[in-house]
Every structure is written in C-alpha cells, then in structure tokens.
Amino acid sequence: MTGSLVIVGVGPGDAAYTTPAASLALAEATDLIGYGLYLDRVPQREGQTRHASGNRVEIDRARHALELAVQGRRVAVVSGGDAGVFAMAAAIFEAVDAGDPAWRALDIRVEPGVTAMLAVAAEVGAPLGGDFCAISLSDNLKSWATVERRLRAAAEADFVISLYNAKSLARPHQLGAALDILRDVKAGDTVVLFVRAAGTAEARVTVTTLAEADPSIADMRTLVMIGASTTRLIERDGARPWVYTPRSERTPE
Amino acid sequence: MTGSLVIVGVGPGDAAYTTPAASLALAEATDLIGYGLYLDRVPQREGQTRHASGNRVEIDRARHALELAVQGRRVAVVSGGDAGVFAMAAAIFEAVDAGDPAWRALDIRVEPGVTAMLAVAAEVGAPLGGDFCAISLSDNLKSWATVERRLRAAAEADFVISLYNAKSLARPHQLGAALDILRDVKAGDTVVLFVRAAGTAEARVTVTTLAEADPSIADMRTLVMIGASTTRLIERDGARPWVYTPRSERTPE
Structure with missing residues (x-):
C-alpha cells in the first residue's frame, strides 16, 4: 500500500x-x-x-x-x-x-x-496576550448544555474566549444565548470583537462591549472574541483602537 | 513619520x-x-x-x-x-x-x-478536535493562584489544555504542581502529551497518561498537552499511536 x-x-x-x-x-x-x-x-x-x-x-x-x-x-x-x-x-x-x-x-x-483566532488577533492587536480558550458554538455534535458549561467556566476563569462556528443558517440563536450566559458572569464593559473574514482583503472588524454586543451582526464567516477582564483598548486619532490583553494582571508599567 | x-x-x-x-x-x-x-x-x-x-x-x-x-x-x-x-x-x-x-x-x-500547540497537534493527530484552552505556566507576570484557578476551571469544563512555558530554569517546579492540580479533577487515564520541538526535524513525542506523567521529561522547548475526557489513542503496529479528540461527545459511529 x-x-x-x-x-x-x-x-x-x-x-x-x-x-x-x-x-x-x-x-x-x-x-x-x-x-x-x-x-x-x-x-x-x-x-x-x-x-x-x-x-x-x-x-x-x-x-x-x-x-x-x-x-x-x-x-x-x-x-x-x-x-x-x-x-x-x-x-x-x-x-x-x-x-x-x-x-x-x-x-x-x-x-x-x-487558525482563525490568530488571524483575528493579528487584525486588531494582541487580544490573545493572556490565557485563552476556543469554543465551537455548534451543537450538531455536542450538547448545548456542554457549551453552556464551558462558556461559564471560561468566563469565571477569565480566559479570553474565541467563539468558532458562532452562527450558521441552521443555528441562528446560539450566539445570542452564549452572550447572555457570558453577561451573567462578566462585566458589561468587557471588550468584544466581531471579526469577519480575518486574514483576507475583506476583513471587517467591530469593536464593542459585552453589554452592547449585537449577535445579529455576525454571520458564518465571523469569529467572535470576548476579552478577559484585563483586555484593553488603545485609542488612536482617525483609526480603530488597538485591542490587547496585557501579559500581566497588574497595571502596565 | x-x-x-x-x-x-x-x-x-x-x-x-x-x-x-x-x-x-x-x-x-x-x-x-x-x-x-x-x-x-x-x-x-x-x-x-x-x-x-x-x-x-x-x-x-x-x-x-x-x-x-x-x-x-x-x-x-x-x-x-x-x-x-x-x-x-x-x-x-x-x-x-x-x-x-x-x-x-x-x-x-x-x-x-x-503557534506551538497547532504544531504539536499536527505531530500526533488531532488532539485539539474539541474545545480547548492555552495556559502559560509562567508566574513572572501573573500570580500562581490565577494559574491554579484556570487549571481547575479548564479541567472541570473538560477542555483540552495546552501548557505553554511549562518549564524554565527559573521555574522548575510549576509543571509538577500543575499536573497535581489536574489529577485532583481529571481521571488518571487522561491522555497527556509531552512534545518537544514540534514542527522541527528534532521533534520528540511522548504519549502518556495523567497518572504516569513525569514532569522531569519536559524542558524549555516542551509543550505539554492534557486531553479532554474523550481524547483517544488509535493504536498502530510498529508506530506511535495517533491521538485525537472526537468532535462529538458521543461514541464515534
């Protein structure tokens, strides 16, 4: 053979x-x-x-x-x-x-x-600078109860969270449900990113907060990333803010 | 400028x-x-x-x-x-x-x-087939209490866990302590991988279990990956087993 x-x-x-x-x-x-x-x-x-x-x-x-x-x-x-x-x-x-x-x-x-979350991170700065996890929201092959349990654990442990398969035609409602679970645990001002088609010329980035995150802006090509409590914006004149997670839990020097 | x-x-x-x-x-x-x-x-x-x-x-x-x-x-x-x-x-x-x-x-x-965990996964099969997380064991910039909390949460949520910075000359004991924390939560027969220099010609793979994992075999170039409860071996004649995590929580068809 x-x-x-x-x-x-x-x-x-x-x-x-x-x-x-x-x-x-x-x-x-x-x-x-x-x-x-x-x-x-x-x-x-x-x-x-x-x-x-x-x-x-x-x-x-x-x-x-x-x-x-x-x-x-x-x-x-x-x-x-x-x-x-x-x-x-x-x-x-x-x-x-x-x-x-x-x-x-x-x-x-x-x-x-x-993988997509690395391309997403590179588009916006360094949001994966701390410990992080990746969760698929698809419940075609695992139970939604497992997804919920992992979302809650990830939020409580303050991981940066990347949501893969955040949305599909067959599963329009999971992303909203996932964000609601995260809102139970994490602060409303937590940084949330919606990044469509990262690593392509058509990349589209939305920087928002957990309180304001609107699941309807995601589609099949969108990865949703939820920051840790330490994830921060660096504001710039005339440009999108950079987003990063400090390596430290302490305030930057 | x-x-x-x-x-x-x-x-x-x-x-x-x-x-x-x-x-x-x-x-x-x-x-x-x-x-x-x-x-x-x-x-x-x-x-x-x-x-x-x-x-x-x-x-x-x-x-x-x-x-x-x-x-x-x-x-x-x-x-x-x-x-x-x-x-x-x-x-x-x-x-x-x-x-x-x-x-x-x-x-x-x-x-x-x-990133290293993707190269490690490719060396052995598909251990990142399910939800997963990455944790740096370095406590140069975060407290060890945070590391412990994240290890415990990741184990309880049944993520595949990649340990970066598992060992350094200045931090010889963290990896053993981390494995002990995981042993509190996860089964002794959980698959554990030590992969040194993944993605190079000198790559060296050790497939073991959580009960038997020996932290002394890791060095600065070693990434340690701890499987989910579902992570499995595929035994082969005359070769290392392949390691993968099924996409499903159910038994493969």
Missing part, C-alpha cells in the same frame, strides 16, 4: 497565510478533497482530481479520502485555517478509529495552519 | 512553517529585533541591522523597537510561533499603551503564525 493522506490547513484566506509546507503538500497530491469554498483557494494543477463536497458531510468525506488513499492515491484533504481546530483532522481520525483496520497502516499526516 | 513596526510570528521552527506574509515582512525590514534564537532563523539580508537580546527583557525590547520605528526605520520584531500567543505582540502594545503618545500614530501590525 503506497497511498497517503495529508490533512492540510490552508490558513484564514489569503494565500500569503498558507505555509510553504501546506502548499507543497497540496502540489504533491493526486487527489484533493474538501468543501468547495476551500478547494477553490488551491491553485489548479494538471492531473489532479478534485472532489468537492458540501460542508456538512465531514465523516463521509473522511471515509472517501481514506478509501482513495488505500487505493494508492496521494490524497490531500483541504481545510480552512488549521485542520486540527474544528476542521477535518478530527473527522479523519474518527473514521480511522471506527473503520477498516487497514487504514491504520496508511501514511497519514497533518499540515498545521494559521 | 514614515517608520513602521511589524511583529512577526515565524512559526514553530522549520522554515516550511513560516508563512509567505511573515517572510515578506522580514525581508522588507531595515531592522530586526528579537531573542537571538529566533533571529537566527531569519535568512541574512544585506543592509539589515539585527538587534539580538536575551529572552527576559521583553518590555525593553518593545520600547527599543518603537523608538527605532519613530526614527523612521522599518522594524520587524521576531517571535517564535504566533507573535500574539505568549510572545512579543502583547509586550509591544503594553509599551504603546504606557508610552510616548507619538507611538500611537505609528504603522504597527502583526503577522500571525502557526
């Missing part, structure tokens, strides 16, 4: 944020598999076969990739951001764990990438 | 993980500032001035960078991993917040990178 499978994170959007290792892995593949919008970001190469799919059939896509690899193909599964963060890598290993024992002999590797 | 300052994350080690955007920012700089080990990773270019420093003078380095930028230089501050995650970006904005108001008029931006 000479096939292989690499799960590739292409970063937040702009090709300048795709690592050379990821680009090489994509160039060497015979078969590319992924959600159509991510595949569209990969340069066309002669002789490569593309298998585009919708974004809600991850486990089927994972099995398809593994079957092609067993047939001897060099398969690249394409994810946005980092493949290991709320993306395809976990789905592939779930499929391996539950599937054909022959899949365990395959050459499977993961190419890391710049 | 035409100077600029860019804070660049060069990724976990190998140049193949430095984004093209980061490489371009480094190439365009007149002055490079950073911890010597990170500067050594940047290709030499004629006409560039390098300002190497030790790794414990971040706020001085930040002010130096800002002063050079005010003088009209194109300054790049070099960080390992992602500049916004326990690295130089927060120090720069702290210095701006507390410093010369003229610094607020500077062109300051951040180039994101692949």
